[in-house]
Amino acid sequence: MSEAMAHHAEADRHPALAHHFEGLPEQKEAAGLGMWLFLAQEVMFFGGLFTCYTIYRNLYPAAFAAGSAHLNWKLGAFNTAVLIGSSLTMAMAVHAAAVGKRRQIVAYLLLTVALGSVFLGVKVVEYADKFHHHLVPGEHFRFEGPLARPAQIYFSLYFAMTGLHALHMIIGIPILLTLAVLAHRGRYSADYHAPVELTGLYWHFVDIVWIFLFPLLYLIPTHAPH
Amino acid sequence: MSERHQSHVVSPLLYLAVFASLMVLTVVTVAASRFDFGPWNTVVALGIAVVKATLVVFFFMHLKWSSRLVRLMAAAAFMWLALLIAGAYSDYLGRGRVNTAVEKRSPTGALLEDR
Numbered sequence: 001m002s003e004a005m006a007h008h009a010e011a012d013r014h015p016a017l018a019h020h021f022e023g024l025p026e027q028k029e030a031a032g033l034g035m036w037l038f039l040a041q042e043v044m045f046f047g048g049l050f051t052c053y054t055i056y057r058n059l060y061p062a063a064f065a066a067g068s069a070h071l072n073w074k075l076g077a078f079n080t081a082v083l084i085g086s087s088l089t090m091a092m093a094v095h096a097a098a099v100g101k102r103r104q105i106v107a108y109l110l111l112t113v114a115l116g117s118v119f120l121g122v123k124v125v126e127y128a129d130k131f132h133h134h135l136v137p138g139e140h141f142r143f144e145g146p147l148a149r150p151a152q153i154y155f156s157l158y159f160a161m162t163g164l165h166a167l168h169m170i171i172g173i174p175i176l177l178t179l180a181v182l183a184h185r186g187r188y189s190a191d192y193h194a195p196v197e198l199t200g201l202y203w204h205f206v207d208i209v210w211i212f213l214f215p216l217l218y219l220i221p222t223h224a225p226h
Numbered sequence: 227m228s229e230r231h232q233s234h235v236v237s238p239l240l241y242l243a244v245f246a247s248l249m250v251l252t253v254v255t256v257a258a259s260r261f262d263f264g265p266w267n268t269v270v271a272l273g274i275a276v277v278k279a280t281l282v283v284f285f286f287m288h289l290k291w292s293s294r295l296v297r298l299m300a301a302a303a304f305m306w307l308a309l310l311i312a313g314a315y316s317d318y319l320g321r322g323r324v325n326t327a328v329e330k331r332s333p334t335g336a337l338l339e340d341r
Binding site: 029032033036037039040043044047048050051054055057058063073077080081084085087088090091092095098099146147149150197200201204205207208211212214215216219220221 | 235236238241242244245248249252255256259260262267268271272274275278279282283285286287288292293295296299300302303304306307310311314315318334
C-alpha cells in the first residue's frame, strides 16, 4: 500500500473506530462480548444474594411467607409491567438506531427513562410504607409474633435485593439521558450505535433481575405447607 | 465482512409480540401464586420467571442472532451461577448429616441448646 493510499484509508475511518480494530463490525463484536462478560459478573453479583435468599427461605419458610404478606403485590405487579414496558421501549430505541432514525432514538430513550422513573417512584412509596410500619431491619424493627427474628432476615434480603436492583436503575437512567443527548446531536447512525445497544443489554439485564425478584419477594403463598 | 458481523434488524412487531407474552406471563405468575402446588410452588414461580428471562435474553438482548462466542459467554454466566448455588447447597444440605454437632435452630430461629 502506498503512503497516499494509507492516508486515504486513514481519512475513511469512522471517528468512533478505535485504531486497534480493523473495522466497526469487529469493534462492535468485541464491545458486545465485553458487555456480556460484564453481565456474567453481574449474574454472580446478584447470584450471591439469590443463593442467600434460597437458603434462608428454606430454613424459615413460615417467616418468609409472613414477611411477604406485608408487601403490596399489586404495586409489585404494576412495577413488573412498567419495567417490561421500559424493556420494550429500550429495544425500540436500539431498533431506531439500527435503522438510523435519530428522532426516534431520542424519543424511545426518553420514554425508557420515564418508565424507569415511574418504577423508582413506586419503589419510594413502598420503602416509605416499610419505614412507617417499622419493617426496616434494625433497632426499630417491629414484627408481631414468634417469627419476628427470621422475618427480619426476610426484610434484610428484601431491602438488599430490591435496593441493589434500584441502584442499577439509578445508574442506568443518567446513562440513558446521556445517550439521548448524544443521539440528538447525531452521534449515532445505522453504522455506529454500539453504545445504545450495550446500554440496552444492561437495561434488559436489570429487567431480568426484577422478573425473578417479583415472584420470590411478593408472591410467597401463605398456604404453603411448612 | 462476514455474515455474523451484520447487525440484525428485528421487526418491531416481534418486539411487541415478546412484550405481550411477557405481560401474559406476569398475569400467569400472579394467578399461579393463588393455587397451592405444595412443594412445587417455588418451582412453578421460578419456571415462569425462567421462561420470561429466556424471552428477554433471546429477543430483546438479541442472543438469538448473536455470534457463537457471545452465546458461549451468556451460557457460561448461568453455568457459574449454577455452580455457585450447587456448591452452597451441597454444604447446607450436608450439614447435620455429616456432622451432628452443628448448631440446632428452632423454627423461630432461636439457637437451641445442645442436647
